[in-house]
Ligand SMILES: [Fe+2]
């Protein structure tokens with residue numbers, strides 16, 4: 347390479363933002379819109395807090411139950427600890443229901459903090475369990491908790507903490523960032539669900555196994571697509587028309603997997619499906635798909651107001 351070519355490379359400034367470029371002294375030819383023109387996500391402290399607590403506290407309580415049921419019966423201390431989390435979440439869920447009947451800024455803030463504290467501690471428990479499943483040696487535990495399942499429910503716990511922390515601190519962010527982050531999060535969650543269903547169905551249920559596998563492939567693709575878009579919108583996250591199409595598509599596929607889970611839940615409840623999927627687990631993943639669909643509906647309505 348000649349010296350002239352090298353110089354032209356070192357002087358080259360790309361016309362798009364690198365992820366860390368927001369702190370940099372960008373050239374005047376920079377093409378990103380100024381931050382003041384970036385639509386921000388709108389939140390409402392009391393209703394958003396209540397909504398998140400009522401949804402996620404039940405989810406967390408059920409995670410503790412699923413973990414407990416899948417530990418090996420010799421791991422009595424882990425079974426007991428999981429049961430304590432289940433009870434603590436059940437108590438906090440009752441408190442959230444009471445607060446939702448007469449919410450004030452003060453009692454909602456205290457509830458959020460209690461949920462953050464308990465979920466931080468539950469996240470540590472999940473991490474310890476995951477480490478003990480993966481490790482090799484005397485600390486290793488058996489049982490039927492897939493490593494990906496523990497990683498998955500830990501991600502859900504972290505998302506709950508992150509949402510509540512944003513509400514507590516009043517942190518706001520660009521609407522486009524909220525949308526692409528929702529999509530990368532939920533697409534990955536849906537892809538995992540499809541994989542769990544696939545591995546818990548009886549192998550003789552060929553048609554359902556095939557359907558679950560197709561959904562796993564579909565959501566893996568959707569997640570990669572959302573990650574690409576997230577990268578393209580960095581670091582300022584303006585709202586471009588492509589975001590609306592992606593959100594509409596996310597809503598469509600969220601509805602598709604929710605309906606698949608709803609029929610599976612019904613069949614499991616009627617003992618018409620061969621599997622080792624507990625009915626509560628089927629209903630749990632159906633509720634999460636429903637949450638994904640509702641979130642995409644809300645984002646579409648926010649996009650229409652930009
Ligand atoms: Fe979950």
Ligand SMILES: [Fe+2]
Nearest residue numbers: 498502535634
């Ligand atoms: Fe999940």
